[in-house]
Amino acid sequence: EFNIEGYPTEEFLALCIANEPEQVTLVPDDPSQPTSDHGWDFLAHGAMLAQVVARLKDRGIRVSLFCDPDAGPDMIARARETGADRIELYTGPYGSCFEDGVEAGHQLNMLASTAGLARSAGLGVNAGHDLTVDNLPALAKAIPDLKEVSIGHNLTADALVHGMAGSVRRFISALEVK
Template identity: 65%
Template sequence: MAATLSVNLNAVAMLRNRRDLPWPSVTGLGRIALQAGAQGLTVHPRPDQRHIRFSDLPEIRALIDDEFPHAEFNIEGYPTDDFIALVEKTQPEQVTLVPDDPAQATSDHGWNFHASRELLAPVVKRLKRGGMRVSLFCDPDASAEDLAVARELGADRVEIYTGPYGGCHDDSSKAAKHLKDIEKVGVAARSLGLGVNAGHDLTVDNLPALVRALPDLAEVSIGHGLTADALVHGMAGTVERFLKALGGAQVK
C-alpha cells in the first residue's frame, strides 16, 4: 500500500501573509488538494504566526470534518504549553513533535531522544490520552538505541528528516548515501514497531527512490516542493503528480 500524502500548507499561508488580504486561501487550496486525492493536510503553527495563523486551525479542522471525513489533520510543533493547548483544542488525528527553536526558518534536525526524554515523555502520554497519534521528528542517521527511546516514550511513529537527501538534488552519489542512512533508520524503526513518516525537501524526482527504500513508509508531509510545483502545474495537477511518484513511478 502506497504511503499517504499530507500536503503542508505553510508555504501557502506565508504567501497569503505578505498582504492583509484573504488570498491565496489556505482552506481553498487545502480543499483542492484533498479533492485531487491527498489524504491529509499538515500545518506548523509557530508562535509568531508568520505563516499558519492560529485562526486557520479551526477552519482546516472544519474543512476536513465537513467535506473530507476520511482525511487526516497533522499539526507539527515544539511542545510548549501553548502548543499543547492548541492541539488539544483542535484535535488533529496526528501531532508531530519537532525540536525547533521558535526562531528557526524551518525544521532542520531531529530530536535527541535521550536528552529530551523528560520533556517528551509526559507530552506524548498527554497527547495519546487525548486520542491523537504522536510522531516524533527523527534524524536520518538515528541509531537503533535512539529509536528504542522513542518507542519507550510511547511514540506511535517517527518522521525521518529527509532534508540532507533532498538537498542532494544535483548529486546522485551523495543522495544515494543519504538514502542508505534513511533506509537503515526505517528498518530499525519498523523492527521496534514504530510507524515511519518522512518529510522535508521531497519532490516528484526523489520520491520514487525513497519509497523503494522504505516500502513500509506510512506518510510523507510535503510543503515547499509541492507548493513550488503548484505554481507550474496547479494544486490539483501537482497532487496527482506527487501521488504518482509515491506509487513509485517517475514523473516527467
C-alpha cells in the same frame, strides 16, 4: 489528514488539543526557527517527550517524533520508550544532495537503515523535508512502507505550474512508483 507540527510548548499543546488533529509531529526546534533542520536527541529529551506524548495520546491523537536520518539503535529504542506511534525521518540532507547520485545513495541507505530500526521497534515511519516529485520515487523504493510524507514548499511551488489538484496527483504518482 490533519497533522500539526511544532515544538511542544504549552501554547502549542493547547492548540493541538483544541483542534483535535489526527496526528501531531513534535520537532525539537526553537519556536522562532523558520523550519526544522534536525531531529530530537531522544536520550536527552526522552522523559519530557514521554510526558507530552502521553498527554496527546490521552486525547486520541497519534504522535510522531522528528528523527535524524542517522539515528542508531539506542536513539530509536528511546524514541519507542516515549510511547510515540511514529517517527518522521528528516530528509533534508537527502533532498539537498539528490543531484549527486553517490551522496543521494548514501543518504537513502541511512534513511532506510533508520526506518528498519524504527519498524523493528514497532514504530511507523513518516518522512519529510525537501521532498519533490523527482526524489520521492527513490525514497518510496528504499522505504516501501512509508506511512506518510510531509511536503510543503515543493508542493506549493509545483502547484503554481500544475494547479493544486494536479500537483497532488503528481506527488501521489511519485510515491506509487516502486
